[in-house]
Amino acid sequence: MTRVLAEALAEVRQTIQAAALAAHRKADAVSLIAVSKTHGAEAVAEALTAGQRVFGENRVQEAQEKFPALKAAYPDLELHLIGPLQTNKVKQAVALFDVIQTVDRESLAEALAKEMAKTERYPACLIQVNTGEEPQKAGIPPRDALAFIERARTVHKLPIRGLMCIPPVGEEPALHFALLREIAGKAGLSVLSMGMSGDYATAVRFGATHVRVGTAIFGVRDMAAVGAQD
Ligand SMILES: *Cc1c(COP(=O)(O)O)cnc(C)c1O
Numbered sequence: 001m002t003r004v005l006a007e008a009l010a011e012v013r014q015t016i017q018a019a020a021l022a023a024h025r026k027a028d029a030v031s032l033i034a035v036s037k038t039h040g041a042e043a044v045a046e047a048l049t050a051g052q053r054v055f056g057e058n059r060v061q062e063a064q065e066k067f068p069a070l071k072a073a074y075p076d077l078e079l080h081l082i083g084p085l086q087t088n089k090v091k092q093a094v095a096l097f098d099v100i101q102t103v104d105r106e107s108l109a110e111a112l113a114k115e116m117a118k119t120e121r122y123p124a125c126l127i128q129v130n131t132g133e134e135p136q137k138a139g140i141p142p143r144d145a146l147a148f149i150e151r152a153r154t155v156h157k158l159p160i161r162g163l164m165c166i167p168p169v170g171e172e173p174a175l176h177f178a179l180l181r182e183i184a185g186k187a188g189l190s191v192l193s194m195g196m197s198g199d200y201a202t203a204v205r206f207g208a209t210h211v212r213v214g215t216a217i218f219g220v221r222d223m224a225a226v227g228a229q230d
Contacts, residue, residue: 005043006050008217009034012200016211019204030204033080033193035214038221041066047217048074056101056212058083060092067096082164082193082212084138087111094121101126101164101193103152104138113156124161126193127152129183131176132168139165142179149187162191162209173199177206 017027033056036044044055044066053076057063063079071077080099090111093100103109103125116122127149130139140148145163152158163184167176177194184192195203195211203211215221 005046005217008219009047009050009052012213012216015201016204019201023205023207025204025207030208031210033082033210033212034217035082035196035212036066036218037062037083037214039218041070043218044070048077052217054078054080056080056082056214060085060089060096063096064092080193080210080212090115094119094123097123099124099126099161102128102138103158103160104128104130104140106148106151109152109156109158113158116158122159124191125152125158126162126164126191127160129163129165129180131165131179132171134168137166137168142183145183146187149189160189162189162193163187164193164210166196167194167199174202174206177203177208181207 013032016030016032020027020030031054033054034047034052035056037058048070053074057079067079078098079096080101081093081097082101085093085100085102085108087107094112094115100123103112112125128139129145130137130141133141149160153160163180165176165180167173180194181192191209192207193210193212194208197213197216200211200213
């Protein structure tokens, strides 16, 4: 079992390296986020043993069940929140996550800023952009992104480091990656979280600094668990 996960991880890292090289980028300019949602703490522990240190979860409660013990054992573990954040979970999220990738509305920016000031813990923040303008998807519409980034930085004084997106299913992801990069460039932001199991090599070619890979590392998720969380 351990060998299978370690091999899958090595393969993903190789793919990132090859894509970075092809784009004349340094492979270490791309951080691999292993998305462990629906997989147990044992699977995360296997990945840690294989040298992986950066993980992504999309639900606060699920992450709280798995990660505090692992973080105690591995102080260099870096945990990213990549799913929607309810305002009533802000306290737990600020306490647990090192990066919050899904800042997507004014009320959330305000709640995060308050909690950070109170606890003096400042997880890096990314703003989620709904590049496909899908009504059912979270994220700021591209046309509003620059104004929102500005408010998040100056009004709320959040540590905004970059942007993330989830391209619409069935569309060419490269167009969305290019759009996200363009907005980040205009805003002077350097972090780009984009690319999942199906398209992370493309994302690296388009400048991703963080790719979020689940299935290609941990295998297919339990569909019942997926249904329960989406
Ligand atoms: C689940 C998830 C991923 C990982 O998806 P895979 O296709 O399994 O690699 C990446 N980003 C977000 C926001 C997710 O929710």
